[in-house]
Amino acid sequence: MTLSPSMAASTPKANSKTQALLTASQLNKTVQVGEQKLSIIKDVSMYVNAGEFVVIMGKSGSGKSTLLGLLAALDYPDSGTVELAGQTLSSLDEDALAFIRQQEMGFVFQSFHLLPTLTVAENIAFPLDIARRPNPARVDELIDAVDLGHRRHSLPNQLSGGEQQRTAVARALVSHPKIVFADEPTGNLDEQNANQVMQLLLDLRQQVGSALVVVTHDPALAEMADRVITMHDGRIDE
Ligand SMILES: Nc1ncnc2c1ncn2[C@@H]1O[C@H](COP(=O)(O)OP(=O)(O)OP(=O)(O)O)[C@@H](O)[C@H]1O
Numbered sequence: 001m002t003l004s005p006s007m008a009a010s011t012p013k014a015n016s017k018t019q020a021l022l023t024a025s026q027l028n029k030t031v032q033v034g035e036q037k038l039s040i041i042k043d044v045s046m047y048v049n050a051g052e053f054v055v056i057m058g059k060s061g062s063g064k065s066t067l068l069g070l071l072a073a074l075d076y077p078d079s080g081t082v083e084l085a086g087q088t089l090s091s092l093d094e095d096a097l098a099f100i101r102q103q104e105m106g107f108v109f110q111s112f113h114l115l116p117t118l119t120v121a122e123n124i125a126f127p128l129d130i131a132r133r134p135n136p137a138r139v140d141e142l143i144d145a146v147d148l149g150h151r152r153h154s155l156p157n158q159l160s161g162g163e164q165q166r167t168a169v170a171r172a173l174v175s176h177p178k179i180v181f182a183d184e185p186t187g188n189l190d191e192q193n194a195n196q197v198m199q200l201l202l203d204l205r206q207q208v209g210s211a212l213v214v215v216t217h218d219p220a221l222a223e224m225a226d227r228v229i230t231m232h233d234g235r236i237d238e
């Protein structure tokens with residue numbers, strides 16, 4: 001049905017998805033394991049509002065990382081769509097997707113994923129540099145925010161785990177992305193570093209106004225979320 005402008009205006013708030021920043025509809029993903037086709041994401045629909053902090057929980061193997069990969073268009077679904085700010089990601093070619101990942105998304109992974117030959121400052125600057133929008137003042141601001149001024153010229157292999165993840169957090173937020181995806185960002189850290197990294201991630205995303213989707217096993221983190229989604233055997237528990 002097509003609504004005329006006057007009808008649309010008088011229609012009460014249709015559903016929460018209309019306003020969502022990210023909308024996933026009916027996602028399915030299968031993988032081939034030997035002779036068998038295994039269904040690992042089953043009819044998953046979900047949304048993330050602008051600025052919202054969503055946590056995804058669930059047992060090991062329930063499909064959390066796979067789902068995050070689909071939401072971030074790092075991986076393709078067999079069927080279903082992901083829309084970010086009104087754009088259907090699966091309809092875009094690889095160049096357009098790469099551009100959206102650079103401009104609109106930030107990523108933090110359990111194993112840090114820093115570029116090994118770049119210094120802390122260069123890693124943080126990287127999203128701005130590849131977008132040809134270098135901004136040394138913004139990089140300095142982020143280095144200070146994650147308290148790595150004394151490490152700015154260090155390489156990742158010269159850093160502790162906490163320092164590496166603080167670098168990754170700064171890199172994820174440096175270009176004011178609309179949404180940040182984090183897969184067990186504190187999974188490789190001790191409790192003190194985990195708390196510090198998570199607090200930085202929350203503080204910076206508050207400043208930037210990004211939405212945040214975090215896969216975690218940490219109940220304390222789930223308590224801080226606006227909304228918790230639980231996965232079970234490839235599906236979202238209702
Ligand atoms: N490329 C693949 N080939 C075969 N099976 C896969 C592949 N990727 C994921 N799986 C399977 O799909 C299921 C979901 O995996 P996924 O990594 O999404 O789980 P998860 O919830 O992130 O688990 P964890 O908490 O251990 O990280 C698992 O059973 C996994 O073995």
Ligand SMILES: [Mg+2]
Nearest residue numbers: 064065066183
């Ligand atoms: Mg996982």
